[in-house]
Amino acid sequence: xxxxxxxxxxxxxxxxxxxxxxxxxxxxxxxxxxxxxxxxxxxxxxxxxx
Amino acid sequence: xxxxxxxxxxxxxxxxxxxxxxxxxxxxxxxxxxxxxxxxxxxxxxxxxxxxxxxxxxxxxxxxxxxxxxxxxxxxxxxxxxxxxxxxxxxxxxxxxxxxxxxxxxxxxxxxxxxxxxxxxxxxxxxxxxxxxxxxxxxxxxxxxxxxxxxxxxxxxxxxxxxxxxxxxxxxxxxxxxxxxxxxxxxxxxxxxxxxxxxxxxxxxxxxxxxxxxxxxxxxxxxxxxxxxxxxxxxxxxxxxxxxxxxxxxxxxxxxxxxxxxxxxxxxxxxxxxxxxxxxxxxxxxxxxxxxxxxxxxxxxxxxxxxxxxxxxxxxxxxxxxxxxxxxxxxxxxxxxxxxxxxxxxxxxxxxxxxxxxxxxxxxxxxxxxxxxxxxxxxxxxxxxxxxxxxxxxxxxxxxxxxxxxxxxxxxxxxxxxxxxxxxxxxxxxxxxxxxxxxxxxxxxxxxxxxxxxxxxxxxxxxxxxxxxxxxxxxxxxxxxxxxxxxxxxxxxxxxxxxxxxxxxxxxxxxxxxxxxxxxxxxxxxxxxxxxxxxxxxxxxxxxxxxxxxxxxxxxxxxxxxxxxxxxxxxxxxxxxxxxxxxxxxxxxxxxxxxxxxxxxxxxxxxxxxxxxxxxxxxxxxxxxxxxxxxxxxxxxxxxxxxxxxxxxxxxxxxxxxxxxxxxxxxxxxxxxxxxxxxxxxxxxxxxxxxxxxxxxxxxxxxxxxxxxxxxxxxxxxxxxxxxxxxxxxxxxxxxxxxxxxxxxxxxxxxxxxxxxxxxxxx
Numbered sequence: 169x170x171x172x173x174x175x176x177x178x179x180x181x182x183x184x185x186x187x188x189x190x191x192x193x194x195x196x197x198x199x200x201x202x203x204x205x206x207x208x209x210x211x212x213x214x215x216x217x218x
Numbered sequence: 219x220x221x222x223x224x225x226x227x228x229x230x231x232x233x234x235x236x237x238x239x240x241x242x243x244x245x246x247x248x249x250x251x252x253x254x255x256x257x258x259x260x261x262x263x264x265x266x267x268x269x270x271x272x273x274x275x276x277x278x279x280x281x282x283x284x285x286x287x288x289x290x291x292x293x294x295x296x297x298x299x300x301x302x303x304x305x306x307x308x309x310x311x312x313x314x315x316x317x318x319x320x321x322x323x324x325x326x327x328x329x330x331x332x333x334x335x336x337x338x339x340x341x342x343x344x345x346x347x348x349x350x351x352x353x354x355x356x357x358x359x360x361x362x363x364x365x366x367x368x369x370x371x372x373x374x375x376x377x378x379x380x381x382x383x384x385x386x387x388x389x390x391x392x393x394x395x396x397x398x399x400x401x402x403x404x405x406x407x408x409x410x411x412x413x414x415x416x417x418x419x420x421x422x423x424x425x426x427x428x429x430x431x432x433x434x435x436x437x438x439x440x441x442x443x444x445x446x447x448x449x450x451x452x453x454x455x456x457x458x459x460x461x462x463x464x465x466x467x468x469x470x471x472x473x474x475x476x477x478x479x480x481x482x483x484x485x486x487x488x489x490x491x492x493x494x495x496x497x498x499x500x501x502x503x504x505x506x507x508x509x510x511x512x513x514x515x516x517x518x519x520x521x522x523x524x525x526x527x528x529x530x531x532x533x534x535x536x537x538x539x540x541x542x543x544x545x546x547x548x549x550x551x552x553x554x555x556x557x558x559x560x561x562x563x564x565x566x567x568x569x570x571x572x573x574x575x576x577x578x579x580x581x582x583x584x585x586x587x588x589x590x591x592x593x594x595x596x597x598x599x600x601x602x603x604x605x606x607x608x609x610x611x612x613x614x615x616x617x618x619x620x621x622x623x624x625x626x627x628x629x630x631x632x633x634x635x636x637x638x639x640x641x642x643x644x645x646x647x648x649x650x651x652x653x654x655x656x657x658x659x660x661x662x663x664x665x666x667x668x669x670x671x672x673x674x675x676x677x678x679x680x681x682x683x684x685x686x687x688x689x690x691x692x693x694x695x696x697x698x699x700x701x702x703x704x705x706x707x708x709x710x711x712x713x714x715x716x717x718x719x720x721x722x723x724x725x726x727x728x729x730x731x732x733x734x735x736x737x738x739x740x741x742x743x744x745x746x747x748x749x750x751x752x753x754x755x756x757x758x759x760x761x762x763x764x765x766x767x768x769x770x771x772x773x774x775x776x777x778x779x780x781x782x783x784x785x786x787x788x789x790x791x792x793x794x795x796x797x798x799x800x801x802x803x804x805x806x807x808x809x810x811x812x813x814x815x816x817x818x819x820x821x822x823x824x825x826x827x828x829x830x831x832x833x834x835x836x837x838x839x840x841x842x843x844x845x846x847x848x849x850x851x852x853x854x855x856x857x858x859x860x861x862x863x864x865x866x867x868x869x870x871x872x873x874x875x876x877x878x879x880x881x882x883x884x885x886x887x888x889x890x891x892x893x894x895x896x897x898x899x900x901x902x903x904x905x906x907x908x909x910x911x912x913x914x915x916x917x918x919x920x921x922x923x924x925x926x927x928x929x930x931x932x933x934x935x936x937x938x939x940x941x942x943x944x945x946x947x948x949x950x951x952x953x954x955x956x957x958x959x960x961x962x963x964x965x966x967x968x969x970x971x972x973x974x975x976x977x978x979x980x981x
Binding site: 172183184202203208 | 370
């Protein structure tokens with residue numbers, strides 16, 4: 169049972185990290201342009217345009 | 219500065235002008251020495267556009283960053299203050315072929331939507347986090363945690379769940395309190411009561427080391443309900459932002475002429491009676507007035523539904539919203555702002571809106587019966603247990619269990635889930651529903667009233683006769699017509715372009731307002747215009763057609779006939795509507811003959827012509843009084859009061875601003891079939907929503923007796939609630955099944971619709 173003393177805080181902490189990460193991503197506007205984000209990954213921005 | 223550039227598909231357009239102090243309101247600060255401006259760019263709808271705009275603007279000197287939002291079709295540019303002017307950015311975008319307009323999210327109410335959505339999403343995230351962790355602890359309790367371990371888990375659950383309930387439950391608590399204050403009951407009342415009672419009861423149990431803690435139920439409930447609430451919000455926000463994009467492209471200023479002859483551009487709201495305004499050919503009038511100088515023709519189709527332009531000369535009265543087609547005129551403003559003909563219509567419209575009985579959404583109608591029933595059941599349970607001598611603790615636990623199990627979790631999801639799937643499906647085929655109530659009302663419609671010009675027809679004339687005209691005549695006439703903005707001239711030019719011909723160059727072209735055009739070709743005089751202008755005898759029979767005569771030198775003249783062509787599938791749409799058991803009427807402000815012609819073409823028996831805006835309103839009111847549920851379909855400014863008065867309403871995206879605002883549903887694309895599609899989908903939505911209600915109520919019928927006899931443990935409550943919610947969502951997804959027009963073709967329709975000239979014409 170002593171394992172619980174570690175496991176519960178660990179579980180809560182990890183959940184909390186997930187929550188904070190989500191709220192941060194929401195605040196920094198990462199959900200503002202879902203369509204654009206999907207295309208951006210396909211762009212070769214490291215090759216200069218002719 | 220105007221670059222000689224700016225074309226989209228070969229059509230010229232004028233880049234937006236940032237003028238004077240007004241420019242400041244678009245620009246915000248983005249750190250020391252940096253400014254930020256946001257543009258609306260309707261053509262930025264492809265990934266290539268995103269790459270092109272970002273690369274190109276970033277390469278400009280002084281631009282720190284340029285970022286395209288493909289979903290919202292917006293560009294955010296951060297630049298060094300003083301190093302580059304915002305106007306240069308607009309011109310550059312124009313040069314690349316994108317019509318840009320500065321954009322202020324506050325102006326369209328979008329930022330309010332965004333904030334609201336953000337709040338709901340954050341609450342959803344918190345509820346989700348809490349629900350996950352509490353469920354983890356609860357599962358351990360259910361699988362046999364005893365005594366001290368169980369109490370520890372309950373305390374942990376309380377520490378997670380209580381703050382989460384307080385934070386994430388606020389939307390429901392506020393709404394419930396508001397409803398109670400106004401003496402009404404909505405769904406949020408039983409929700410709030412159930413959640414709060416469950417939380418406090420569980421806390422009490424935990425303090426006393428008892429086993430009935432419902433923390434998981436309370437927070438899971440909030441999670442599911444927030445999901446429903448967020449879906450509902452998403453649906454409204456999506457349609458609103460698309461409509462806001464259309465609206466914000468409308469023109470909003472005019473050139474005024476000062477006493478000393480200098481001209482200056484002012485925003486519409488600064489125009490006052492007594493000012494003198496110069497209106498170029500192709501511009502819309504910003505205010506009501508009297509013509510002082512110039513002779514021209516006014517296209518009143520948006521105002522009156524009349525398809526033929528009317529000639530005006532000094533002394534003629536003109537109204538805001540009319541399009542000046544032939545020649546520049548100087549207008550003395552007699553009324554502006556709140557005194558115009560347009561504002562009169564707006565007043566009629568708001569009066570019509572107020573006169574409408576408030577529509578109550580299905581979920582709220584159900585809540586009227588649901589809440590009292592649930593609270594009575596809980597009270598009966600409490601009393602029953604006390605009468606049977608089971609003591610206060612057991613009685614209260616059973617009563618709370620009833621409240622928790624009947625908490626309208628599935629009910630809260632039942633309608634929003636179906637409606638969001640349905641509106642998403644309609645959105646892909648180009649139909650934008652402003653809110654869930656509109657979708658519910660569409661399903662109940664039994665009469666459809668169409669406007670003619672711009673609704674059943676395209677609102678732009680096309681050549682129909684004579685089709686067997688010599689190429690030479692046609693290209694020569696088009697050569698003359700090129701010089702004019704008259705709708706018929708443009709129809710002639712379009713026809714020539716469609717046949718793959720090139721208009722012949724005509725010299726010495728002069729436009730004679732009210733008469734026609736004249737010019738010289740190969741030493742002969744050529745004329746295009748009214749019958750009198752070309753020396754053709756007037757004919758008495760009005761076939762409901764528009765006409766232009768053409769004469770070349772001494773040769774016999776030719777009369778071209780034009781017709782405002784029907785939208786594609788117009789006749790089919792009317793037929794389908796009739797097959798669905800709906801009555802179809804045609805209500806137009808145009809001439810008898812023109813209306814009759816269209817009515818016959820699409821097979822509508824009941825039609826009214828020459829209807830003023832007031833007459834249209836009265837017609838709709840009379841139908842409503844007779845117990846009909848009327849869907850008004852119209853586009854013009856003159857339709858706005860009727861749109862507002864109808865049980866529900868639809869407008870094409872090419873409609874006037876005010877028409878689009880008045881209508882509850884807006885469709886993109888050329889085909890009128892969207893009306894049928896919207897009604898079909900809404901009917902199916904309604905059916906599935908009712909099924910969902912039946913499922914949710916059925917679940918209650920099974921679960922409530924169990925709760926009343928005290929058999930609902932926290933485990934049973936958790937399982938029952940999740941299962942019912944999932945069943946309801948799965949059922950909702952069925953709306954999305956079945957045959958749809960492919961997303962691709964709808965997308966194309968949307969993109970065509972956002973074509974700048976159409977937007978400008980519509981504005």
